[in-house]
Amino acid sequence: MPKPKYKRILLKLSGEVLAGERGFGIDTATLGKVCDSIKRIADMGVEIAIVIGGGNFWRGRKAVDMERTTADYMGMLATIMNGQALQDALEYRGLDTRLQTSIEMHQIAEPYIRRKAVRHLEKGRIVIFSGGTGNPFFSTDTCAALRATEINAEIILFGKTIDGVYDSDPKENPNAKKYDEISYTEILNNNLKVIDSTAASLCRDNNVETMIFDLSDPENIIKAVCGETIGTYVK
Numbered sequence: 001m002p003k004p005k006y007k008r009i010l011l012k013l014s015g016e017v018l019a020g021e022r023g024f025g026i027d028t029a030t031l032g033k034v035c036d037s038i039k040r041i042a043d044m045g046v047e048i049a050i051v052i053g054g055g056n057f058w059r060g061r062k063a064v065d066m067e068r069t070t071a072d073y074m075g076m077l078a079t080i081m082n083g084q085a086l087q088d089a090l091e092y093r094g095l096d097t098r099l100q101t102s103i104e105m106h107q108i109a110e111p112y113i114r115r116k117a118v119r120h121l122e123k124g125r126i127v128i129f130s131g132g133t134g135n136p137f138f139s140t141d142t143c144a145a146l147r148a149t150e151i152n153a154e155i156i157l158f159g160k161t162i163d164g165v166y167d168s169d170p171k172e173n174p175n176a177k178k179y180d181e182i183s184y185t186e187i188l189n190n191n192l193k194v195i196d197s198t199a200a201s202l203c204r205d206n207n208v209e210t211m212i213f214d215l216s217d218p219e220n221i222i223k224a225v226c227g228e229t230i231g232t233y234v235k
Contacts, residue, residue: 005227008047008121010153011038012144014160015053015082017215025056026085034159035089037218038126041225042095047121049151050128051144052086054078060136072136076103079140083130084108090126097126102134102143114150121151141199149206156208157224158195159215164232165194181233194232203234210234 013034020027042048057078060071080101087099098120099109110116112129120127132143141158148156162170163178165187170176184204188197194212203210211224213231223230 002044002222002226004041004044004046004225006046006154006225008049008151008153009041009225010049010051010144010148010151010156011221012051012141012156012158013053013082013086014158014215015055015057015078015140016161017056017159018082018085019056026082028089031085031089033218034215034221035086035093037221038090039093039095040222042124042126044225046225047124048126049117049121049147049153050086050126051140051147052079052082052128052130053140054082057081069136072132076131076134079132080105080108080130083128087128095126096124097128099128099130102129102131117147118151138198139196141195142202145199145202145206145208148208149202154209156203156210157221158210158212159221160194160212161214161216162194162212163214163230164212165192165234167192179232180229181235183235187234 018026018031020030054075058075060075063071083099087097090097100112100117101109102112104111117127129147132138132140133146144156165179165182166176168176184200187200211231211233213220213224220230
């Protein structure tokens with residue numbers, strides 16, 4: 001079994017990844033592959049916290065003719081649906097989990113309490129943070145940066161639909177240059193939108209390392225935890 005580089009991680013999962021080739025909703029086969037990789041990490045003894053996005057159901061910033069706060073709260077609810085699906089799939093694989101929400105829903109999950117989250121991690125439970133920060137105008141990337149800082153995670157692993165940070169959009173520019181390593185200041189100064197500026201600033205100010213990688217191959221989660229060079233390392 002490979003040896004992990006990190007003891008406590010925060011894994012940020014893009015909601016779009018869970019949709020698989022369907023492009024919408026949850027593809028159970030894709031979800032299962034992601035959870036299989038998470039189980040392998042847990043079996044290594046790594047403490048795992050997860051922040052889940054909701055873009056496979058709803059993206060608030062793309063809403064038309066809708067008040068922004070309403071659209072954002074709908075997005076938070078989408079992340080809670082994904083959190084429930086993720087919890088169910090992980091528990092099916094024999095893992096002990098806790099789902100916490102930033103918006104209180106006592107029938108569904110625990111409210112987010114930092115001390116409880118840390119205690120769950122210490123006991124080997126996987127903690128899933130859903131509902132974003134609980135506030136409009138903040139993305140789940142920012143939530144990942146915030147929660148990682150709060151629980152003293154060693155690194156944030158951003159599993160996205162892109163394989164790293166580029167100097168321009170690779171979908172629009174076939175000659176876009178990919179960075180193996182970059183600083184948060186460079187991301188902010190060059191307006192690189194692979195993570196939002198609030199998340200980048202929060203990580204920079206609190207010295208939180210991140211790895212941005214492609215989650216279309218869930219094996220990349222294991223490679224990232226073991227310190228292999230994949231995607232883009234941000235310091």
